[in-house]
Amino acid sequence: MLKLLTFSTLYPSAAMPSHGIFVETRLRHLVASGRAVSRVIAPVPWFPLKGERFGEYGRFAATPARESRHGLDVEHPRFIRLPKVGMSSAPYTLAWSFLRAARRLQAQGDDFDLIDAHYFYPDGVAAAFVAKALNKPLVITARGTDINLIPEYAFPRKLILRAADQADAMITVCEALKDELIALGADAAKVTALRNGVDLALFHPAGRDQARAALQLAPDRFTLASVGHLIERKGHELVIGALAELSDVDLLIAGAGPEEGALRRLAEQLGVAARVRFLGALPQARLREVYAGVDALVLASSREGWANVLLEAMACGTPVAASKVWGTPEVVAAPEAGELMPERTAAGVVEAVRRLRAAPRDRAATRRYAERFSWEATTQGQLDLFHRILAARRSPELRHA
Template identity: 30%
Template sequence: MIIMKIVLGADQYPEYINGAATFTARLAAGLAAGGHTVDLLWPSADGRQDTYLEQGVRVHRLRSTRLPGRPRMQVSTPRGVRRQVEDLLQLAGPDVVHVQSHLGLGRTLLRTARRAGVPVVATNHFMPENLLHHVPLVRRFPDAAGRLAWRDLERVYGDADLLTVPTGRAAELLAAATTLAPADVVSCGIDLDRFAVDRPAVDGGAPTVLFVGRLEREKHVDELLRAFALLPPALGARLEVVGMGSLRPALTLLAGTLGVAASVRFLGAVDDDALRAAYARADVFVMPGTAELQSLATLEAMAAGLPVVAADAMALPHLVRPGVNGRLHAPGDVVGLADALTALLADPGLRTRLGRAGRAIAETHALGATVAAFEDRYAWLAVTRAGVRATGRSLATAA
């Protein structure tokens, strides 16, 4: 194995919990554990610049500013971080740069790396649906704004040496929306041991439904609450909602309006130990989101042995196989979602069987395999870049 200097950069950051940030942190830690020198660039959660060591990774929090209308979301702008990125890249002297987005920090890092002759891997976690509702000016024109957003991604990621996406469905979406080169599929991966749970064959307690994710429009937690209100009272079911987001006040109000507030717990953002405990308490995991390019939370639930009820949308059908490890419902079908939940909550034996199958599927997404896959790609790019420098060819010609 070639030991390398690697710089990772993402516009998503851990305090604003999402799959891209979680993946970036786990990949960085896995690479550092393998002996690589890893620098990780993230926007600061409070706007102030900082550098510290975490799990063997040098973490650099870059200057950021609050996104208008989103008091808990910070963004780094190209103008605001250009000099910092240039200085950090010179200090790190990387063999390869890996960006996780095409937005302010990501595009600045990618373009700075290109000017410095450093090869770049770009992973796409983006769908317009995950971003546009955060920007008030474009909410009225979602279709046009979505097309412009894809064009912007195409311009930025067109300068990368290698593209990756977490699922085959994500690759299809990128190919349909852009003219970029075909992307390699590399799962974001999960730490299987971290989420493993020993579940009793029979549990006589009140069954618990769990959702983990951002409380934003594309997750459709409002539909989950409406479906939960339709469950037979005899089940005595409870719902736990883990995550933060702009819709929490509205969702809390909706739970009260539906008459289920006493059975619903909004836990907010939680640490790793509390997250594992939530998976351990749950009997069924639900993901009604329609903009999932992989869904790490669903993978984590499967690793914890939970059956899954999910929307039949985007990449979720790649994880959830009806009758094998869970059930799918049509997006927006609240009654169908309620029926799927009722069937699983009423049958402990079925939950156990589906949960075991889900764990087996999750085992094909081990984090170690993901880290190794990126190590291989980094090494290929670094070696190819060295050969290009020696011959004067372009990297594209060498590929």
């Protein structure tokens, strides 16, 4: 049985159940194979005060020190995120917290074969320090912004490349990120693209009429959904802007974040506020209801590694309109999946939505397309990679076999 230590600051908790859920989901499917077990160390920034009035930091403060999620034991040690110098100092404070927690597990008899780290900076860099200190093999998964944005800064880029050189292997969630990581200077022989899958049991198209009724959607109105954190790079403002040209279209926005006030003001300024409904952050079961009920999902992001929301919507039979960024063209790769925007603007959203309406997609065909993206291949890819690394550690001549 393969014994992993999974490490990431992007991991859900009782206080933040949607935070980094994509890391947890992949790990759950891996463990469900019956061929691997894992302990999870998911540090959170230290903050002295709990409460919603302190926003994200208040939720970090409310995170339990230890919990069990879906049968996985999770520890949430604290680390110091220093004001103004957080980007530079975080790998070091994070590594110190991780090393203490890992050594405590070992002292309790919970040793492990390999460190499975997610998100390259600061998490993967911190994991490289710890892997070296404990003489453990290391795999780092790159997920998006950690490769397509953070390396624009010289100091993080230097540490990312140092960690990439030390890592036994790296995983990217799409081919576009693999190409970018190699272009940065990572060894191509150590990089494997393993795309995310979709939970086909959780996200399904059944009960569309009930979902529309629960959402109080008008039967004669075409309804879009825009799902994701309310932050600039998700592009919710472009979808709101498109409504000015789509007079018979309504919009549901699912997510929470610092841009909510600005988005509400924009809807008022454009005279479309009556057609925009903010649903807040939703658990996945409620998101399924949204996906199943609406007519199309719009994702107007400026950066995405592999956007899980696209496959989640398709699994519910709902086609998508998405910006052509990074891994998204790898997800939206057939007509039944939906449309790619000709440009990432409000006008681009309008054009993609009009194409969807002019050539309605068969929802059953959209579901069948999503079924090509189950988790089995990704799980097997991880298992093969991990076992190959451990074999190479035992027999160095196999390292580049």
